[in-house]
Amino acid sequence: LEGRRGQPRLKPPFPATAGLYARPTVVNNVESVASVPQIINRGADWFTSMGTERSSGNGLFSLSGHVTRPGQYEAPLGITLRELIDMAGGMRNGHKLKFWTPGGSSTPIFTEEHLDVPLDYESVGAAGSMLGTRALQIFDETTSVVRAVTRWTEFYAHESCGKCTPCREGTYWLKQVLRRLEQGKGVEGDIETLLDTCDNILGRAFCALGDGATSCITSAIKYFREEFEAGMHTPASELFPPVRSALFEYTPKQRGALSGAGAH
Ligand code: SF4
Numbered sequence: 001l002e003g004r005r006g007q008p009r010l011k012p013p014f015p016a017t018a019g020l021y022a023r024p025t026v027v028n029n030v031e032s033v034a035s036v037p038q039i040i041n042r043g044a045d046w047f048t049s050m051g052t053e054r055s056s057g058n059g060l061f062s063l064s065g066h067v068t069r070p071g072q073y074e075a076p077l078g079i080t081l082r083e084l085i086d087m088a089g090g091m092r093n094g095h096k097l098k099f100w101t102p103g104g105s106s107t108p109i110f111t112e113e114h115l116d117v118p119l120d121y122e123s124v125g126a127a128g129s130m131l132g133t134r135a136l137q138i139f140d141e142t143t144s145v146v147r148a149v150t151r152w153t154e155f156y157a158h159e160s161c162g163k164c165t166p167c168r169e170g171t172y173w174l175k176q177v178l179r180r181l182e183q184g185k186g187v188e189g190d191i192e193t194l195l196d197t198c199d200n201i202l203g204r205a206f207c208a209l210g211d212g213a214t215s216c217i218t219s220a221i222k223y224f225r226e227e228f229e230a231g232m233h234t235p236a237s238e239l240f241p242p243v244r245s246a247l248f249e250y251t252p253k254q255r256g257a258l259s260g261a262g263a264h
Contacts, residue, residue: 007163008207031060051077055120055131065100065138066092066247078118081110081136095140099223103132105152106212108219129219144240145224146231149216150178156213167210170201174217181231184238191221191228 001020019025035057039047048056055077061084064070068089075084081100091097099109102119108129110117117127124131139148157171174197177190198214205211221228230239243250 005161007161035059052118052120052122054122059134061119062133062135063088063138064135066095066097066140066143066245067138068092077120078123080116080118081138082115084119084136085115085138091138091140095142097138098141098143099139099145099148099220101135101137101216102129104135105137105155105216106208107132108215109223111223129215140245142240142244144182144236144245145220145227146178146182147236147240147242149220150175150182152216153178153213156209159209160213161209164204164206164210166201167205167207167213170197170205170210171213173197174213178217181228182236184231184233184235186228186232188232190232191225194228195221 015025015027017024035047047058051057058074058076061073061075061079062071063073063084067085068091070088073084073087075087081102085091085097097112097115099111100114101107101109102114102117102124110127110129114127114129117123119131119134121131139145153171153174157175160167160171162168174194177186177193177197180186181190194217198218201210202214203211227236227239243255
């Protein structure tokens with residue numbers, strides 16, 4: 001809007017004091033604004049009767065991926081993924097939960113063992129992740145963890161604004177290593193390189209994008225290390241054919257392209 005490069009600025013001053021055109025600027029969260037009428041109509045006690053003591057009220061949970069009915073679900077904070085999946089009609093036919101993000105790809109992934117973690121800020125934090133945006137991406141057993149993490153990392157590398165070196169260089173190299181693991185062409189030490197690179201980004205990047213880029217990688221290696229090890233000899237597309245995890249029907253042309261490329 002100001003005609004400059006899109007890069008984060010040092011804070012303070014915070015945008016509420018000096019934001020767009022150095023004027024006080026507030027960007028309201030639509031969900032917060034939308035909850036105001038119901039609180040006014042029904043009272044604060046009604047609102048705080050939902051949720052947990054420290055994470056009170058209700059909110060939107062966005063379920064995407066391998067559930068029968070993906071969509072936005074309004075529910076009290078503290079609901080579990082098991083209950084949300086029930087609301088969404090269960091996992092897609094005949095499939096089983098493999099991993100999921102509680103708050104989008106920048107939050108550490110969870111697995112089936114976390115199905116009953118209450119989805120409030122404190123409980124998710126105690127279990128090792130973050131509630132973040134409440135964008136719950138659900139993946140079943142047909143999904144390659146390496147492929148999913150590579151796609152996310154390509155996104156972060158693309159979105160990195162380039163202002164600080166750990167994120168600019170780190171996301172680029174994470175992408176390179178992950179791509180060769182996805183293609184089954186990984187080399188000895190790649191997992192250590194990924195972890196070491198993440199360690200050099202985390203806490204050293206200027207904004208949250210850098211930290212967020214590392215979460216999916218370190219947590220995926222923690223829970224699915226064997227899939228990354230398999231990336232040193234077998235393409236992810238052989239172990240987990242993309243046509244099985246796709247949410248849509250491939251055209252014959254797309255199928256041909258996939259079998260030729262070996263990694264999508
Ligand atoms: S962490 Fe990444 S996106 Fe954020 S300022 Fe640094 S280079 Fe830019």
